[in-house]
Amino acid sequence: MKITKIDVMLLEGEGNPSWRPIVCRIYTDEGIYGDGEAAIAYAVGAPAAYGMVKDLGKMIIGMDPLDNEVIWDIMYRNTFWGQNGGAIVFSGISALDIALWDIKAKYFGVPLYKLLGGKKRSKLRTYASQLQFGWSDHYEIAAKTEDYVANAKKAVAEGYDAIKIDFFMFNKDGERFQNDLESVTLLKPYYVNLIEERLSAVREAIGPDVDIIMENHSFLDTNSAIQLGLIAQKYKIFFFEEPNTPTPKTTKFICDKLQMPIAHGERIYSRWEFAPYFENQSVQLIQPDIGNCGGVTEAKKICDMAHVYDISVQAHVCASPISTAVALHLEAVIPNFCIHEHHVFNLHQYNKNFGKYDLQPVNGYFNVPETPGIGNELSDLCFEQYIEKTTIK
Incomplete structure (x- = not known):
């Protein structure tokens, strides 16, 4: 199984422009996808986290999504700013890592736990x-x-x-x-x-x-x-x-x-x-x-x-x-x-x-959710209404 593309979205809460979740969906060649989030939804920093997910996402296209430890180490060690990094770097790593675990649990047909x-x-x-x-x-x-x-x-x-x-x-x-x-x-x-x-x-x-x-x-x-x-x-x-x-x-x-x-x-x-x-x-x-x-x-x-x-x-x-x-x-x-x-x-x-x-x-x-994966996924709204959206292939 390989990662084929990644959608990254910077969202905005309707009626609350200060609420800006950064989410992603990783797709695979076997039709399984996983969703993740960079948790910088409030205060300042959301656009930076959005950019970080995009940058990191480019590094993992073509990799096996089940190799989450290998991918994590690449994002941490091969990015220079990853080692001893702060909120933005680690939120980017987090979003992709969560999505990989969602894929992994769905692949084996079990809840993440x-x-x-x-x-x-x-x-x-x-x-x-x-x-x-x-x-x-x-x-x-x-x-x-x-x-x-x-x-x-x-x-x-x-x-x-x-x-x-x-x-x-x-x-x-x-x-x-x-x-x-x-x-x-x-x-x-x-x-x-x-x-x-x-x-x-x-x-x-x-x-x-x-x-x-x-x-x-x-x-x-x-x-x-x-x-x-x-x-x-x-x-x-x-x-x-x-x-x-x-x-x-x-x-x-x-x-x-x-x-x-x-x-x-x-x-x-x-x-x-x-x-x-x-x-x-x-x-x-x-x-x-x-x-x-x-x-x-x-x-x-x-x-x-x-x-x-x-x-x-x-x-x-x-x-x-x-x-x-x-x-x-x-x-x-x-x-x-x-x-x-x-x-x-x-x-x-x-x-x-x-x-x-x-x-x-x-x-x-x-x-605790019992469905395969993390037990929730992004709604269709996320792919229709957003501030910015990037697809990485």
């Missing part, structure tokens, strides 16, 4: 993610304390026993704090008290039996992250996600000052970058994004390395339905799985439209 060693669980505990953006089929901003409470109660009513909120994204006027603060050093009491007000209200509303994950999107520096952490840990935080810019030493400093688990991973790429966090025990949970850490091939190795150090895993999932599907398979097989992330954007129709199937959890648990 079979090729990864077999599933240890059929249902995955799932949390409602990023409730500062609401919890509905459209984008909302949580500004008032009652907004945070309402969103949390809505998710819990749907059966979730874990939620995640960035309490420090919007001020009381609904404007981002990035525009409100002159720096991110030690915070004035106003900001610390505001976050505690929101957190305290949410905890009281949902009770002691629902986990709260505190997101921070690396907005703060080490000292201000500790400020918030010392307040937050009183409310039994499940884990503190991206408290600061991820570096092994500053993360270790935060970890040593707080009494709750620290999580990082969506901005850490490859096993080489994760290794120092394992070695210094600065994180208790990692969040590798399969769509930008190196694909299934690399993510499985990262998770296995984490297991050696008793570090738990929650795949970072904030992209199209392709990323959701592949994450479920990886999380089903690894022994150190903790919980699955269900981002509020997965409730928005513009994002659902990119997948053939609408995979959604029930009562806070996801079922």
